[in-house]
Amino acid sequence: MKLLEERIRRDGIVMEGNVLKVDSFLNHQMDVDLFAEMGKEFKRLFADRPINKILTIEASGIGIACITAQEFHVPVVFAKKAQSINLAGETYVTKVESFTHKRVYDVVVAKKFLGPEDHVLVIDDFLANGSAANGLIDLLISAGATVEGVGIAVEKGFQPGGKLIRDKGIRVESLAIVESMDPATGEIVFRKQ
Amino acid sequence: MKLLEERIRRDGIVMEGNVLKVDSFLNHQMDVDLFAEMGKEFKRLFADRPINKILTIEASGIGIACITAQEFHVPVVFAKKAQSINLAGETYVTKVESFTHKRVYDVVVAKKFLGPEDHVLVIDDFLANGSAANGLIDLLISAGATVEGVGIAVEKGFQPGGKLIRDKGIRVESLAIVESMDPATGEIVFRKQ
Numbered sequence: 210m211k212l213l214e215e216r217i218r219r220d221g222i223v224m225e226g227n228v229l230k231v232d233s234f235l236n237h238q239m240d241v242d243l244f245a246e247m248g249k250e251f252k253r254l255f256a257d258r259p260i261n262k263i264l265t266i267e268a269s270g271i272g273i274a275c276i277t278a279q280e281f282h283v284p285v286v287f288a289k290k291a292q293s294i295n296l297a298g299e300t301y302v303t304k305v306e307s308f309t310h311k312r313v314y315d316v317v318v319a320k321k322f323l324g325p326e327d328h329v330l331v332i333d334d335f336l337a338n339g340s341a342a343n344g345l346i347d348l349l350i351s352a353g354a355t356v357e358g359v360g361i362a363v364e365k366g367f368q369p370g371g372k373l374i375r376d377k378g379i380r381v382e383s384l385a386i387v388e389s390m391d392p393a394t395g396e397i398v399f400r401k402q
Numbered sequence: 403m404k405l406l407e408e409r410i411r412r413d414g415i416v417m418e419g420n421v422l423k424v425d426s427f428l429n430h431q432m433d434v435d436l437f438a439e440m441g442k443e444f445k446r447l448f449a450d451r452p453i454n455k456i457l458t459i460e461a462s463g464i465g466i467a468c469i470t471a472q473e474f475h476v477p478v479v480f481a482k483k484a485q486s487i488n489l490a491g492e493t494y495v496t497k498v499e500s501f502t503h504k505r506v507y508d509v510v511v512a513k514k515f516l517g518p519e520d521h522v523l524v525i526d527d528f529l530a531n532g533s534a535a536n537g538l539i540d541l542l543i544s545a546g547a548t549v550e551g552v553g554i555a556v557e558k559g560f561q562p563g564g565k566l567i568r569d570k571g572i573r574v575e576s577l578a579i580v581e582s583m584d585p586a587t588g589e590i591v592f593r594k595q
Contacts, residue, residue: 238515239478241471268460272468272478278434279469285432287461291503310484322431 210250210384213362214399216243223390223397227337227365235362236269236334244276247384251332251360252280254382258357260330262286264323264349266305266316266341273362274332281330286322288345290314301351305344316344323352336361336383339370346379358382366400403443403577406555407592409436416583416590420530420558428555429462429527437469440577444525444553445473447575451550453523455479457516457542459498459509459534466555467525474523479515481538483507494544498537509537516545529554529576532563539572551575559593 222230234240260281265274266288278285290305291314300317307314323329331345342359349356356379364371364383374381386400415423427433453474458467459481471478483498484507493510500507516522524538535552542549549572557564557576567574579593 232512233515234477237479237482237512239468239471239480241468241478242475244468245472268464268480268482271461271464272480275432275434275437275465275468276472278432279438282435284427285434285465286430287432287465289430289461319425319430322426 210247212243212246213385216240217363217385217387218397221397223392223395225392227368227390229363229365229387229390229397231363235273239272241272241276244273247273247362248277248280250384251277251330251382255330255358255360258330259328260357262323262327262329262354263332264288264318264329264345265332266290266345269335270333270341273334277330277332277360286318288316288318288348290316301348303344303347303351306338306340316348318348318352320352323349323354325353327352327354328357329354330357331359332361333359334362336364336370336374336381337368339368339373342370342374342381346374346377360384363387403440405436405439406578409433410556410578410580410592411590414590416585416588418585420561420583422556422558422580422583422590424556428466432465434465434469437466440466440555441470441473443577444470444523444575448523448551448553451523452521453550455516455520455522455547456525457481457511457522457538458525459483459538462528463526463534466527470523470525470553479511481509481511481541483509494541496537496540496544499531499533509541511541511545513545516542516547518546520545520547521550522547523550524552525554526552527555529557529563529567529574530561532561532566535563535567535574539567539570553577556580 299320358380361383364386366386492513551573554576557579559579
């Protein structure tokens with residue numbers, strides 16, 4: 210998606226340690242007009258799939274997921290990173306390792322919100338090592354739901370997550386795939402799609 | 403807002419300990435078509451204010467804030483509940499006590515996203531004791547920003563948060579105010595607005 214690639218080139222900051230900061234428009238400050246265009250693109254890419262629910266993970270996936278869900282007119286469920294006293298009743302649980310925070314989280318979804326009748330699009334802001342996306346797919350498998358696809362804003366193509374998930378036969382659509390990036394020059398090369 | 407009150411009556415669950423579960427449509431599974439109506443109502447209520455940014459707090463405020471921001475065509479900033487290695491540079495910090503989780507969090511916003519030029523609407527899903535909203539107001543005061551108002555989906559009118567913030571001279575608009583609720587019968591009484 211040209212609009213997103215151009216925005217990453219303009220406002221993204223390449224840092225040491227394979228960190229791409231896009232916090233001015235994607236995951237701390239959020240440009241909702243950009244999100245609306247991203248939502249339309251996800252709708253176009255997954256138009257042939259019978260999606261009735263979107264699943265994301267807190268916190269930075271929620272904004273993109275909600276605005277994308279407006280295109281599909283389906284509810285969003287977000288997986289939570291810790292057990293809450295408000296999450297009474299049974300939950301599906303998996304573990305996710307955060308690339309950013311260098312921590313392993315328990316990630317939960319209330320069972321009543323995912324079941325065999327659901328055809329789910331997974332949405333997240335980043336795909337790097339694939340831990341979050343794999344965790345969400347685990348939750349969907351536990352629920353007996355159908356994984357219709359994974360929609361990602363920014364994929365780091367030089368990390369293994371995208372290949373891991375595609376090798377499972379799951380359709381992954383990333384709006385921008387970073388093939389390489391150089392913290393010394395700030396240069397970002399995108400995969401041709 | 404009648405639509406939200408009716409939805410709370412239909413799908414909200416009153417539990418012991420002043421807990422109102424609205425996780426089937428507001429803060430775990432999210433009805434984005436309902437959020438769109440709530441966003442329009444916040445736009446109507448704050449139409450006279452020169453709002454150029456929306457501030458919320460992760461995680462459950464983000465969806466409502468993003469969809470509301472589409473009405474205002476302004477960016478959303480969400481305050482984060484823990485320091486992240488991706489949040490390099492200076493941050494504003496405050497403390498928030500979670501009613502749900504019975505914990506005190508450090509809450510941070512990168513300084514570059516809030517400043518004296520900003521006229522900010524605070525958006526959150528719940529207002530109970532007011533700790534989250536007060537924390538967000540603290541961050542805005544630290545930044546020298548103007549607090550144009552606070553927009554809340556569900557206020558618990560029998561807890562002190564709403565009065566505390568209104569007594570500071572800040573305009574608070576809650577789309578539904580629960581005056582009382584009874585876990586034995588499930589009855590919910592809303593304040594007339």
